[in-house]
Amino acid sequence: MLSPTVARVASTALVLSVGIVDAFWRLECDGSVGVARIDPLMDFGGVSDHVHVIKGGSAFTPTSTGDDLLKSKCQSCGVGQDKSAYWAPPLYHQADDGTFTLVPEKPPFKAYYELNTGSTSDGKAQKVEAFPNGFQMISGDNHRRNTTLSGPDPSDFAGPFTDESNSEREQRAIGFNCMNYGHNGSPAKNEPTLYRHSLPEKSWLDANCPDGIRLELQFPSCWNGDMDGGDKHKSHVAFPNWINGGDCPAGFDRRLPSLMYETIYGTDQFIGKGGKFVVGNGDPTGYGYHGDFIAAWDEGVLQKAIEQCTDMGGEMRSCGVFEFPDNTASCTLENLPSELKDEDTSGPMQSLPGDCQVQSGPEPATKGPGGSGSSSGGKSSGSDSKSSSSDSPKAPVVAPVVKDTSKSSDKKEDAVVPQVQNKAVDNYQAPAANPPAPAPSPTTTSPPVANVLPAGKVASTSIYTVGNVVYENVVIVEEVTTTEGAAKEKRTPEAKAKRHGHRHHHARDHGIGGRRLR
Numbered sequence: 001m002l003s004p005t006v007a008r009v010a011s012t013a014l015v016l017s018v019g020i021v022d023a024f025w026r027l028e029c030d031g032s033v034g035v036a037r038i039d040p041l042m043d044f045g046g047v048s049d050h051v052h053v054i055k056g057g058s059a060f061t062p063t064s065t066g067d068d069l070l071k072s073k074c075q076s077c078g079v080g081q082d083k084s085a086y087w088a089p090p091l092y093h094q095a096d097d098g099t100f101t102l103v104p105e106k107p108p109f110k111a112y113y114e115l116n117t118g119s120t121s122d123g124k125a126q127k128v129e130a131f132p133n134g135f136q137m138i139s140g141d142n143h144r145r146n147t148t149l150s151g152p153d154p155s156d157f158a159g160p161f162t163d164e165s166n167s168e169r170e171q172r173a174i175g176f177n178c179m180n181y182g183h184n185g186s187p188a189k190n191e192p193t194l195y196r197h198s199l200p201e202k203s204w205l206d207a208n209c210p211d212g213i214r215l216e217l218q219f220p221s222c223w224n225g226d227m228d229g230g231d232k233h234k235s236h237v238a239f240p241n242w243i244n245g246g247d248c249p250a251g252f253d254r255r256l257p258s259l260m261y262e263t264i265y266g267t268d269q270f271i272g273k274g275g276k277f278v279v280g281n282g283d284p285t286g287y288g289y290h291g292d293f294i295a296a297w298d299e300g301v302l303q304k305a306i307e308q309c310t311d312m313g314g315e316m317r318s319c320g321v322f323e324f325p326d327n328t329a330s331c332t333l334e335n336l337p338s339e340l341k342d343e344d345t346s347g348p349m350q351s352l353p354g355d356c357q358v359q360s361g362p363e364p365a366t367k368g369p370g371g372s373g374s375s376s377g378g379k380s381s382g383s384d385s386k387s388s389s390s391d392s393p394k395a396p397v398v399a400p401v402v403k404d405t406s407k408s409s410d411k412k413e414d415a416v417v418p419q420v421q422n423k424a425v426d427n428y429q430a431p432a433a434n435p436p437a438p439a440p441s442p443t444t445t446s447p448p449v450a451n452v453l454p455a456g457k458v459a460s461t462s463i464y465t466v467g468n469v470v471y472e473n474v475v476i477v478e479e480v481t482t483t484e485g486a487a488k489e490k491r492t493p494e495a496k497a498k499r500h501g502h503r504h505h506h507a508r509d510h511g512i513g514g515r516r517l518r
Contacts, residue, residue, distance in 0.1 A: 023115045023310040025319055028108040029055040029077040030329040035090060035102070035345045036336060037354050040064045041136055041233050041292050047337065049367055050142075050281040051345050051353040053090040053263075055109055057083035057296055058334045066134030069296035074331035077111070078316055080323035081298035084131075086111050088217060088291035089280035091265045092352065096274045101347040103277065106212055106264040107329075112314075114258035115306055116221065116245035126248070126255035129223075130302035131295035138233045139173055139219040140290025142281050145361020147171055152196045160241040166220075166249070169239035171197055174289050175216030178209040179264060194218060194243065199277060199286030206271045213267050217291045219259040222248035233292075257306065261291050281365075282356045288365060 032053050038060065039048040045063050054060055057072030064085060072083040091103040115128045149171050161169055175194040182188035189208070194216055205213060220237040221244070229236035237256070240246040244258045267277060278284045295302075301321060309319035316322060345353050352358070359365040 023312055024314050025113050025305075025309060025311070025316045026314050027077050027079060027082065027111040027113060027316055029086070029111070030108050031076045031331060032105075032109070033058050033060060033076045033331055034333040034336060036333070036340050037343070038062050038337070038340070039087070039292065040085075040294070041138060042142075047339060047354070049354050050089055050356045052087040052280070052292075053105070054333070055086040055111070057085055058331050059083070060085050060087075060333060061335055062337060064294060066136075066294055066296045069294060070133070070298070072296075073334060074327055075325065076328050076331045078108075078324055078328055080325045081301040083296040083298075085294045085296065086261060086291070087293075088215075088261060088263070089283075089289070091213075091215065091267070092278050092280055092347070093267075093270045093273070094275050094278050094284075094358070095348070099348040099350060100278070100352055101349075102345060103265045103267060104269065106266055110262040112258075112260040112262065113305075114244060114260065115310070116240075116258045117255060118240050118242075118245060119247045120253040121248065121250035124253070126253070128255050128257055128306050130306055131256060131297065132227065133295060133297065133299070135227050135295040136233055136293060137219060137229065137237050138290060138292050139170065139217055140288070141170070142288050142290050143364040143366075144171075144287045145283065145285050145359060145363065145365055147197060147287055149197060153192070153194065159243065160246050161243070162241050164241075166238050169241075169243055170220075171287070172243050173218035173220075173239065174286065175214070175218075176200060176286055177214035177216060178205070179211035179214055180209055181211050183210060197287070199279065199284065199289075202267075202270070202274075202276045205267050205277070210268050210271075212264050214262055214264045215289060217261040217289065218244050219261075219291070219293065221245075221256045221258040222252035223254040223256050224252050225254055257302075259293060278352070278358055280352060280356070282352060282358045283365065284358060284360050287361070 032055055034054045035051060036054065037048040037051050038054065039052060040060075040062050042048065043062065047062065055076050057069040058074045058076075059068050059070075059072040061068070066084075069083045069085055075083050077084075077086070086109075090105075092100045093103055094100050117126050117128060119125055148168055153172065161172065164172075172194060174197050176196045176199050177191050177193065178189070178196075178200070180189040200209075200213075218239075220234075220239045222238040222240055224236050226236035238249050238252045240248050244260065248255065270277075276284055279286065279289055281288055281290075283289065305319055305321040308321055311318045317324065343353055
């Protein structure tokens with residue numbers, strides 16, 4: 001009879017291909033300092049051709065640097081020592097008559113700081129470093145209107161994407177999450193983070209998403225040590241092979257926090273009104289969703305938080321390093337450029353701010369006419385206001401096989417990038433077309449999330465909300481060996497990664513569902 005001794009050890013082969021989730025916190029931003037055509041990275045010193053919703057330090061201007069932001073008089077995010085700038089284009093509703101109206105946010109906006117470690121290309125373990133003051137980067141491609149991906153990822157645990165280029169990983173770093181908390185006795189329906197990489201048709205959102213849509217954007221965390229990355233502000237960073245965690249490609253041996261934006265938009269306020277939704281850069285597909293970041297933390301604070309704030313619950317207030325100002329919701333830009341002070345960004349209006357034109361692709365979008373200081377209005381985009389009656393999300397526009405010139409260094413030079421085959425997508429079933437009646441989701445108060453994790457290496461976790469219960473799935477990498485004398489029996493590779501389900505109760509922030517840490 002076997003007398004087993006069980007040793008849980010991380011399989012070296014697996015650890016080299018997955019990220020280890022160490023800790024995270026949610027930086028919550030109750031308000032925006034402004035909605036304006038300002039972008040100091042892509043349009044330094046001028047006016048952007050499209051509008052952005054801006055979070056963070058009030059000293060944000062068309063020429064902002066990290067040092068400028070540190071002088072901010074206030075900030076719209078919840079940590080007092082953080083004056084960083086976080087910005088991305090907002091979402092608009094284009095009515096059947098062609099007019100545009102800003103879709104309201106459901107606060108708080110959240111910037112996740114995930115302290116996910118991994119390995120370098122030669123197998124050396126990495127430690128997470130703080131963003132240096134003035135560090136800046138962009139995730140996403142403003143001009144993209146198609147995809148080389150075949151459809152939604154099969155689950156939150158898809159990956160690793162070892163053979164994909166950095167451009168393909170960047171496309172996986174965008175998510176459009178249908179929000180449905182369950183109403184009138186119907187169950188909540190939950191989707192994994194970064195699961196769907198395009199903006200669904202409005203008819204599908206109306207039928208299936210009674211609580212709005214969550215726009216998600218992951219930033220790269222592998223770093224070569226430079227403060228910026230050329231005219232696109234990307235070449236100094238790369239995505240790890242699990243998108244928000246895992247191993248880094250050659251040439252990007254240093255590790256930064258895995259930064260991720262989440263914004264919930266109240267698309268439910270437009271149910272039954274026709275028209276369509278368009279991202280503020282004129283993108284009705286969602287493929288061109290993107291975001292920008294400039295780091296401006298008080299000296300030493302972020303690194304201290306990385307080393308000391310290792311709670312797995314994600315609550316920023318559990319970190320003793322942080323200070324918490326009380327004026328975040330009322331903080332606004334100190335110096336809005338004069339040519340933008342009277343520009344309407346809310347609507348209804350005949351065109352997007354800056355006369356940014358709606359461009360559906362599949363060819364890349366061209367730069368609009370409203371940049372370089374222009375604040376004039378434009379013609380109505382009503383001629384491009386086609387609305388689909390489909391009951392399911394639109395199929396992705398798949399680009400043909402092309403030569404990839406922006407691949408991560410773990411791909412061969414001049415490799416041909418084929419369409420990604422995602423077999424599980426063929427079996428994807430869209431939710432039912434009949435929507436539950438919208439109803440407000442109550443805010444509840446419950447105990448905080450307990451830091452209860454199974455033994456072994458945590459490769460990936462996923463949190464999703466059903467009602468007022470947050471479920472956490474945790475992928476554990478383990479190798480179990482049973483012995484009797486000299487005999488050993490190892491588990492198969494398929495059994496080394498298994499999921500453990502834990503159920504935690506805690507309040508949904510402002511009645512807005514839970515969030516996973518992968």
